[in-house]
Amino acid sequence: MGAGTEDLEQRQACRPISRRASPLPALVREGDITLGGLFSLHDSVLEPDLSFTAEPNATLCAEFNFRTFRWTQTMIFAIDKINRNGRLLPNVTLGYKIYDSCSTPFHALRAAMTLLSGQDEGSAEPGCSPGVPVVIGDGGSTLSLVAAGFLGIFHVPQVSYFSSCACLSDKDKFPAFLRTMPSDFFQVDALALLVRHFGWTWVGSVAGDDAYGRQGVQIFNDEDAGALFQEVLRQNLTGIQWLASEAWITASVLSAPHFHPILQGSVGFAIRRADIPGLQAFLLRLHPSTAQDNPFVPEFWEETFGCSLKGGRGDKPLCTGAEQLASTENIYSDVTQLRISYNVYKAVYAIAHALNSMIECKPGKGPFSGRSCPDTASIQPWQLLHYLKQVEFTNEFGEETKFDENGDPVAMYDLINWQITGDGAVEFVTVGKFDGTLSLSEKLEIDEKAIVWNGPQKQPPQSVCSTSCLPGTRRAIKPHFPACCFDCIVCTAGEISNQTDAIECLKCLPEFWSNARRDECVPKQVEYLSYRDTMGVALLAVALLGACCAVGVAFVFVRRRTTPIVRANNSELSFLILGSLVPCFLCALVFIGRPTAWSCMMRHSVFGVAFVLCLSCILGKTIVVLMAFRATLPGSGVMKWFGPRQQRAIIFLCTLVQVVICGVWLAVAPPSPQRLLTRESARIVLLCSMGSPLAFGLVLGYIGLLSCLCFLLAFLARKLPGNFNEAKLITFSMLIFCAVWIAFVPAYVSSPGKYTTATEIFAILASSFGLLACLFFPKCYIILLKPEKNTRKYLMSKSMADMRY
Template sequence: MLFSWIFISCFLQIPILLCSYRSSECLVKMNYRLKEKGNVVIIGLFPAFAVYPLNKTTDWSMLKFNKEVMIEFKLRNYQCILAMRFAIEEINSNPYLLPNTSLGFEINNVPHGQRHTLIKLFSSLSGSNYDIPNYISASESNSAAVLTGPSWIISEIIGTLLDLYKFPQLTFGPFDSLLSEQRRFTSLYQVAPKDTSLTHGIVSLILHFHWIWVGLFIIDDDKGAQTLSDLRSEMDKNGVCTAFVEMISVIRGSFLTKSWKNDVQILESSSNVIIIYGDSDSLLSLIVNIKQKLLTWKVWILISQWDVSKFDDYFMIDSLHGALIFSHHREEIPNFTDFMQKSSPSKYPEDTYLHVLWHIFFNCSFVQKDCKIVHNCLPNASLGFLPGNIFDMAMSEESYNVYNAMYAVAHSLHEMILNQVQFQSHENGKKLILFPWQLHPFLRKTQLINQDGTNMVLHHKSKSHVEYDIVNFWNFPKGLGLNVKVGTFSSNAPKGQKLSISSNMIQWATGSTEIPRSVCSESCHPGFRKTHQEGKTACCFDCTPCPENEISNETDMGQCMKCPETHYANPEKIHCLQKTVTFLAYDDTLGKTLCFMSLGFSSLTAAVLGVFLKNRDTPIVKANNSTLSYTLLVTLTLCFLCPLLFIGHPSTATCVLQQNIFGLLFTVALSTVLAKTITVVIAFKITAPGRVRRWLLISRAPNFIIPLCTLLQIFLSGIWLTTSPPFIDKDAHSEHGHIIIICNKGSAIAFHCTLGYLGALALGSYFMAFLSRNLPDTFNEAKFLAFSMLVFCSVWVTFLPVYHSTKGKIMVAMEVFSILASNASLLVIIFAPKCYIILLRPERNSLCYIRDKTHARSKKTFLTPSFCASEIKQHC
């Protein structure tokens, strides 16, 4: 199968090689002037072929056609000649359009060079074969308009001259803003619609296929510069970047381009989509270079002014296969294809071009004298036999414009004749005189309707609706040359419906089976964000994972979205998940443990209180100020229950009570310990009993320390609650995926002042107990008080750094644990020895034991018996 395609491709290329020097000489010598008589003649100037010297220094007047010249056939332009003939024949056969008036035509080839172009025009205007400037023969010339194109250069050269005579000129080439200048070209009309939305259509196509990395080849002239500006503006608005921009220079006034060296960047560029703006004459050298490099993996986006026959080469693979071409939408002209198929040298023997084509492609023999074919022709030969890459039977955009131009002139003539008939009806029998300048008011009408019902706008100050066909160029195997319509772009359609394209119909470049990609950097998947590469365009970027708690749920996101505080990012950083609301609950293992510890220690303290109450008359209970002991035990019982305020769902009430109840109860406990230590110091430091110290001891003045210290703590709490009380807060950051409901301390200064105040009481108690730790007494608890205060201070000194380094539930648990540990130190160290004696060594808790112990100590310390008796009495 592959060899079959290769054979067919090679066969289709054979006719290109058969051009003889004889055919070139015939076209040049015959000068190619095609005429058909009529009441009104339309002059057509077409670049049907061009002759170039092989050596640039050769004198044109001394050329020898078999050795020194090269002829370039422009079959796409010859189709325009056929379209003009077809339109005039159709108009002449219409009895309702131009009755009693026949249209004729005079067609001349526009040779190379400005001088020869003007010579052809003078010859046609003078109505003779002589090129006489400023001479028009009224008897021989009945020209009404001149048709020029497709190059704007030809139209500009001729238009400058015709404007002097106010002679109507219609150009069928692509619309050019230079030719629309009313001050310079008052008699020129452009049939082609203005490309008001071409750049929008191209960018819409690029965005449809997600191509954001595009190269540009633009013709280097005013129109190309304007198109480049419009393209860049439209691309920037839609996030499309240019991989490179190459401006192709063209020699003004010539069909030859400057020497263009293929830029390395077109091969090395990662862009697989390249836009080419310009006509085939101007960019001939560029396309030749592209074809020679066999860049078959690129997607070319072109405009419709292309003559594919120019680009034939001897490669079996075409680099332009799969190109997408923007062409102005046009309706199918009935019978035009049949007309071209029936066009032959036998039907139009005066058309030298047809004789030359039959000689080249169908091996017909020439008569030496007049370059007419006579025999050895392929039977029933037709232009339809030619491969599509040589001659396309489908009507081109320029041919469609020629067809419309003929109808524009015909309608204008029709209305002009009717207008003259109305004013000259009384002069019967007098011949109507038509002057070309009289056509202008009718040509300037807003709309003219051609044969197929299409509205044409020749006055380009009015806005017209432009619609484009998107054509896919199929040229595999080489020579197929099909232009297949795959979509449309309508600037007047609703937003989102302007572009309509059938992707499944598109044949991509050779070797591609799916839609090509054209990006500078591969897309960033969800979970990543784009990071711009310094010094490069916005389309060149790196993909960076989203930061913590941020997501990107779309492709190619420039910034990650931060999840709300109530949500957290999943591991893939694609979705925000709802955080679980949590707190130090009773159901948690940690909450249960602390709860059981709190209740257990509270029950234990209550049991110790019960033991002391039961044994309140024993010496060991009385020896250490039983009232203070009861107060301390009751306070510790409540202190052990205080952690229950920290467990469970926080509320405003619990948040306010937590710290204030904790501070108040601990103040009572520590002030009670301080009172006990002061009592011990006062009792055992009286070596010479005085009235004041004895009064302090007997009146139990140290007990007033408790209300005084408690009132100060109440004052501090009042300030705290007034200025910045605790409140319910949410901690959404401490634990991943959770929102922890906690109590905010409100004023951190007030909280630390409370801790500092408790610390001062603890240090004071420790200092007083430390002073009396070695005083002699049977039940002296100074050592236990000092040690308990030492442990108490150690717990809270350790608590502070740990508390500030933890968050959430652990922080609350640390505070609860510190409360329980500090309370337990007071309970165990102070009351455990007493309970041991009361419960396990009751014999030591008696007056006799105390008397014997005191007597032994009095001898050892040389105290008087009277003091010992008073001490016993005091303690008993």
């Protein structure tokens, strides 16, 4: 009874002070040795009413932090990796107990007390369990100050991954505090060396007005920086070279495009980064179904995918479970800048190596009184602290990890430069490094050529009358000023200067043009009528439409080939004309696209032969109409000389002439791709040279001769009976054909660049549509819409009327 009463009193002593205080959610995995973790998984808290007229409600954490959640997962990843590694801590399983400090000192202290006391606030059975022997965290220096003060009283080692305040190096106040994050003391030293390296003597400083910021003029966090640069942006304070602290040099909140004009070229120090193998895959494997013991996953999942795992939460849809982190892009899955995550990783491994040293201690050779070894069955925090201070190892990335007498790591920084890429994103480029272990003259190493400064200049800012003129500009002396004062004039288009303080700009070679910076001659852009151009697509569509129309008319004629109007108009020649019009339309396609040797030869040869074939058919048809009328006169035997065989011979011979002309042209001086160069243009026009202007003239001249002959014969036959000839239609078609090609000549000569080719295509399509419309659309109109006129009786009566007239 007495023992039971004593046990009850002990368990009651471990009850929370406030019954209304919500228990701290904990991410727990049991192990032989449990590591504590403090992470600010939320950025703010919702404070309850503190009027104290009633017991205050619990504070609620808000604004889930994806970046800190990645740090938490990195700790779990490192522990899992150690547990799978048989060489480090063999036969020992590490566990963890991680709490959210909600970015507030109150929650940080409460979580530290919970870890130290072993009290599980979320347990249904109140009671005590052994506290953790070591704590990893917290992130912010303000939070670590609170936790370190409390944990230091009980000599529980605390290894922070992101607290950089130099005040935490005071071992009188914080005897159990260590960190994998360098102290700001070294960062101030690095910034001072950077300023001295470039000879800057006029430097302003901005710092947060708090205990953290007053430790070093460079210190303010990314939230402070965001507020500062919003004001800088509002006042349009451009042209300032910013020196950044580690707290915000790689802050994603400042990499938004609207900050680029003021922050591009910023230079600052960042802790070392590493690419941790397997971490990204581990992060992306996270899923609510496989992480049910993680109380932070539901909120993370809902914030990431904008859904609800439980349903009934406003307008958020229910999560399906099919969501995949691999399909998202956020700061959680971004492993390109693993700096703080790398610190967490190193903290876990430092503790693991310290524990391993404790386990490997040989009796009689221990560091404690009587050369005793620690009791590894019950790890004492103060003993682990001793081993942590002595830990020293080289990790898998070749970096040495150890702590000095103040619990600080080796001070190593990367010098980072903000550079804007071609797609407008910020790239954090490493342009130097700082090593606190080296001598003063060797601590800072800088690659000045790799730095892009704020503004257009390529050189470090200087306090001089005129800064040096960068490549792409030339010097112009200022009137009435000393010789050292000058203006930098940007080189004109087509000229460059590729050295600093150039006196004059140099012209680029004919096939080259200056780039945007005017410091390099780059190949000119090649221009031609492409299938991707709007004009090219439009002409392609019109050409295909014309070909389809010709095929459609032919289809109508085939379907109605027994009707009088088709039979009365020499159906064989009509089909030949329609068949030749199809290549007339389609030959325009050869003119579109990048000119090649084959396409250049095909352009004018296909064009010339197709049109001559069409005009030869029209010519044959016109001759037949004339001769047919004469054959109706008594005693005439003309038609025996203009039968179907003779008609085909006329078409063949007329077309053969053009084929011979094109064949000789292609054999002697074929058209070929030509690059048209001008010094005043940034483009090279790629077109087809004629090869032989005489041959091109013969091709066009022969087409013109046939069209004029067709026009003349059609004009002579215009008064013959309308049902036995198409003289009027041929006359109109030849008028349109000739008008198009007469207008083509001045338009072709005056059109620049790729519009020359477009003009030629337009002439081809316009003349082809003119022939098709004038010769066949009226017949199609009668066939399809006026079938009563497509009878033998109607045609005969109309013919008699025409003859009487």
